[in-house]
Amino acid sequence: MSEAMDFRVIGTRPVRPDGVDKVTGRASFGADFSLPGMLEGAVLRSPHAHARIKRIDVTAALGAPGVKAIVTAEDFPSVAAGAIEGGEGGGDFADLAGNVIARGKVRYHGHAVAAVAAQTRAQALAAAALIEVEYESLPPVLSLDAALADNAPLIDEALKTKGLAEPATTASNLASVIEMGGGDLAAGFAEADLVVERRYQTPTVHQGYIEPHACVGRWVQDDQAMLWCSTQGAFDVRSMTAKVLGQPVGALKVIPSEIGGGFGGKTTIYLEPLSLILSKKSGRPVRMVMSREEVFRATGPASAARLDLRMGFAKDGRITAAEVTMAYEAGAFPGSPVGPGTMCVFAPYRIANFRIKGLDVLVNKPKAAAYRAPGAPQALFATESALDEAAEKLGLDPIELRLRNAVEEGDAAIYGPKFGPIGMRACLEAAAKHPHYLRPKEAGVGRGVAVGFWFNVGLQSSAEVHINEDGTVTVIEGNPDIGGSRASMALMAAETLGVPYESVRVVVADTETAGFSNVTGGSRVTFATGMAVVEASKDIIAQCCSRAAALWSTDQEMVEWRDGAVHPRPGVNVDAQPLSLKDLAGQAGRMGGPLLGKASLNAKGAGPGFSVNLCDALVDKETGRVEVKAFTAIQDAGKAIHPSYVEGQLQGGAAQGIGWALNEEYVYSADGVMENAGFLDYRVPVASDLPMIETQIIEVPNPGHPYGVRGVGETPIVAPLAAVANAVSASAGVRLTELPLSPPRVLAGLDQA
Amino acid sequence: MARVHVPFDLRHLAEGRAELEVPGDDYRGLMGALGRRFPALGQALQDDKAFVLDGEIIDAPLLEAVGPHSEVHFLPRIGGG
Amino acid sequence: MKCHVQTQVNGEAVEFLCDPTATLLEVLRDTLGLRGSKEGCGTGDCGACSVEVDGALACSCLILAPEVEGRQVSTIEGVASPEALHPIQNHLLKSAGLQCGVCTPGIVVAAKHLLEQNPNPSEEAVRYFLAGNLCRCTGYDKIIRAVLDAAAEMRGEAA
Incomplete structure (x- = not known):
């Protein structure tokens, strides 16, 4: 496994292959x-x-x-x-x-x-x-309450609720119900020394791609x-x-x-x-x-959500029971991400007694689209806020409280299957030792901690590796490069083939040129398409070994690939110089034709991604304005192929999550018209809103990938909502449970304190 | 026989049971046996849930071999952004 | 009636016909084929269409094309020389200061303008100056670092 691996180019930070086109304005986007x-x-x-x-x-x-x-x-x-x-x-x-x-x-x-x-x-x-x-x-239906009310106007007159024990006989705006549970909830709460019970709400937000x-x-x-x-x-x-x-x-x-930009949208x-x-x-x-x-x-947006959550804790911080009803707005057609939300809501923790109910609810708003870890930010906003409150009330350090409940390898996730190697504990331990966590807070500043989690997915990918006649390499794949993935693909091909990074070009091809590949999403490209690139490169290596063996009149078992060339195996008595990719490519025509490697797969073994975020925030008690003073994102990447772009995912996800926590929301009129449909009024974070975002990459290799990769694109947006809200609540001296924490809402909270 | 964990919200389709022992050497065999015993459960699982074999979410199951000690879960489907 | 406009774009004399209501951004992109300037909002909020007109930084979506008659327009296409990228472009590449890259042309134009006005800006000055250029991918961190590093290089300090 990659822990023991010595990498040659993986883990370095070269310029991305499409970089010059993108800094000079040559790159051609959709409208171009x-x-x-x-x-x-x-x-x-x-x-x-x-x-x-x-x-x-x-x-x-x-x-x-x-x-x-x-x-x-x-x-x-x-x-x-x-x-x-x-x-x-x-x-x-x-x-x-x-x-x-x-x-x-x-x-x-x-x-x-x-x-x-x-x-x-x-x-x-x-x-x-x-x-x-x-x-x-x-009449428009604009809220969960309005949608679920008796005699609510029906958005889809034919919609019958799915997931009920007794099939629905009449139409409603409730598209589906999902339930999960385990243990003995009543006994778990009876055992609790502390119960935290709150309603948490998050607004409709947009992915906001530029x-x-x-x-x-x-x-x-x-x-x-x-x-x-x-x-x-x-x-x-x-x-x-x-x-x-x-x-x-x-x-x-x-x-x-x-x-x-897409972010799922x-x-x-x-x-x-x-x-x-x-x-x-x-x-x-x-x-x-x-x-x-x-x-x-x-287009978009991400579902607004309401979570009614109840968690019981023993004095030592152990979670004795947890119960939540989570209602997500699907928009005008069924299909909010409440399903993954129900699986994420308690996923980072060992909880024996639990009950989770998820509702997918139609409202007269745009159909919700995927947005980075769909369903998870809303869910973990609630859980991580409740844990923060529990730590405060129990007099425990918030990281210690989480460590006492953290899932580890071999634990059954709350949604059933057992975890393989995961970085939950490693991230928490890194957070506890991080300079950000250890340094004193400035006066009035609140410090928030929160955990993030996302499954990551595999799905289908294809790749071809073409060796040009001078030994340079062309990789052909079908996943649009949304954040530097050409660089990751080139690094993995270069690593596998033993050639310089600079000799690999990566082409994102069309549907008639590349083999089938599922969407660039689910944090799957570096993992699954990367796996296809590695396998296609190994296909090339196998062909090179076969050709070299033929040239040396020996068996394929007598040769091996090492340092970018075919060598006779140690002890094999062949009088031959190693044959590099360049040597073999140069005479490919005499040895059966061009070197073309290919792979197609439905990737299994996507390793889940855990994170811990730290946030320092200062509330201006006169105006309700929040300033984010410091932010640190710690996340398990399995193996960072190009660390700069992994850090970039952590930083970008943090910024989006901070926006979700502090500013962003769809504001609707009573008749259902969005009143802030522009970047002036729907305010995404700008450069002057944010501090530098510190990052720490944890590497707990994923055994499901040849180089240990686990997806990193989505987990980063999960923890910031609660990390910010916990910091703001600490600074304000009052627990704030409804996002965004815009000045009017913070002021209202301060008034109630 | 594989141990099949029945999703909490579909247990009413399996006479309230949380776990079932189901024979079958692969996905098709397993789902066939499950469907013969609890037809409504088999249908609901195929329509609405993702198949998880020994901790691994299988996006499009068909030929996956199921071992005698395999653990099978069914989860809500996960999208990605 | 179309307007006839004579202007300079990236130092070259250019003339075009346009509707009186056409924006400079539309003409740059659709008439002159200079598609490096992007439309992210059309309302001057995102900065992806940033250009300089007579040395002033502006959103080209907010300028009517006939307004540039007789003026000097500079766009992203004019930033790099045939031999070399501008230091800001090099440092954005080196620091991974871009992910999707659609905001990048506007960031380059705006940051170049800043460093011409203020060769030694503080982090805070860079953040406030670039507050009109939205980036949704990076969290700005690596962009800010790239601009500070480019400034140091342009001052002759080791970056």
Whole structure:
């Protein structure tokens, strides 16, 4: 295993292969692509949060200047229900199709109703405004309470709750119920010396990627179509779009652009089917680009959540029982991440007696999309806040309290299976010894601790490794590079093949060039696609060994790969110089043809990722403003392939989590219109809001990966919510349980203190 | 026989049992035996849950060999961001 | 009616026709093919379209294209020379000061402007100056370090 491994290039920090393109503005993102004769598209969106569509009249719009095509739901086939597979949690194809364009009903303000293609964007927008839509407005359902109330207006009249012991007979806004449990809850609480019982709430937030969704669709008369788009998964775009359009997967080619952030929000489709049907009707390529306002109103977001939590503790800090009901807003279609939320909520701890109930609830807001560790930040905000309160009341150090309950290798996770090697304890021990934790706090500053957890996933990946005639290497894979993954792939290929990092180029290819790969998400790319790259490299090594053995007229067992070359095994009596990759590539044509390695796999063995975050925060008691004075993120990466980009994940996740904790939220009017659909009013952290974010990478190798990698992309956003809230609560002197901790909410909390 | 842990919220489909001993050499055999004994449970597991064999989440199970001492769990499906 | 505009972009004389309501960003991207400037918001909040006009830092999404008549526009495409990247670009690469890279052109243009005004900024000065350039991936840490390192290098100090 990698603990004993001596790495040559893994763990170094080279410049990423696509770096120069990205610092010079050459890199081509979603909106940067164009084709001759291309039209510009625009979407007409619902002005109501909830309404029936009575009639759509496009006559006037069709006659407007420059207009070439208009589409409505009538232009799309009906799509049968069926689960969406492959890395996108929760979801159904019929709902996906209904979210792309409203059918019969609009379910949220901003829901797409029609789309226009015209010669210019201005013409398309002007024509969209001429489309006449007659609505019958319905009362909007905007909160969990409103959605779950008796006689609540139904968002989907056919929706019956799944997961009930007795099948539901009537429709409701409750899409599903998940329950887990174990032990004896009553006995566990009876044993408790302290019970913490609170309601915790988190708002609707957006992933906030800086690049809006964008695509160009081109449909030609033989029904072959091409899509250029910004996405976390070209193959997922292909399968989803083909399904929504009722087309064979093989008729659609998806070419991923560089991607300007996604965080889970670009694992689904919005504009892609619209641009293709507009292209089909107009006979021209059609580009569609969302405005920032559209991004807020119609994409993402992450579910708002409410957790009613009760935890019992013995005097020594042992958790005796834990119970939680967690309700997540799914948005206008079923599929919030409450399922993973129920599995994460108590995952870092040994708890014998527990009961967990999860509710997936429809509201008239955009359909929730994945956002970094979907479901976990909301869940662990509650648990980690309760633990903090317990530590305070029991007079225990918050890290010590967690250590006394921490899961270890061999423990059964609360959701069932046993953990392999994990870094929970190592992260806590590192936190306890960290200079940040040991240094004195400034006056008035509160210090918060919290743990983060995410499963990480494997899924399907493919890779090809081509050895060029001079021994340089081309890696072809299908996962868009969202944060430096080309560098990680190149490092793993270089390590395996024994060649310099600089001699490896990595190509992120389209759906007809790369082998199938699931989405760039689930913290899976360095793990699973990396594993495919390593295996494809090993395929090359096997071919090199076979060729060298043939050249030396010996058996393959008599040779070995070492230091980037084939050598006769020690003791084997062959009079031969080692043959490097370059030597063999140079005469590949005489030895059976080009060296081409490939691998495809459905990766197993994704190791869970644990983290501990430390936050120092100062509350201004006059204004309620919070200043984050210091922040440290400690996380188990298994093995950091490129440590700078691992640190970057920790820092970026911390910043997003700090935003979630302090500023970010969707603000709705009473009629369901988001009132802050822009970066001025939906305030993501800016450079002057944050301190330097210290990082410490823990390496507990994952035995499921050849180099010990575990995914690192999602865990970083989990712990900051509670780390910040615990620090703010300590500084304010009052326990704050509803995010965001914006000045008005902090002031209200101070008033109650 | 493998030990199958019945999800808490589906135990009503298995006469209230938390664990079942189920024969079968692989996923298909296991699910076949389970489905014959508790048809509604078998269907619900296939529709709504992810298959976990000896601690390993299997994204798309079919041919996975199930050992005589295997532990099988079923979990809510996990998406990723 | 289209407007006829004559201006200079990255030191080259340029002329174009545009709608009176077209933004400088639209013209740069769609008419002149300079797509390094990105539209993240269209409302001047994210800084991804940062350019300099007559030496002043601006969001090109907030400037009407006809306004640049007779002026000097500098964009991300003009920052590096054919021989070498600008020190800020080199340090962003060295420090991994970018992940997705879509905010990076705006950060480079803004940071270059800052260092031309203030060759020795404090960390706090860099943070406040770049507060108009949103980055959602990095948490800013490595960007700030890259700018400070570039400043040190440009002052002739070992970075």
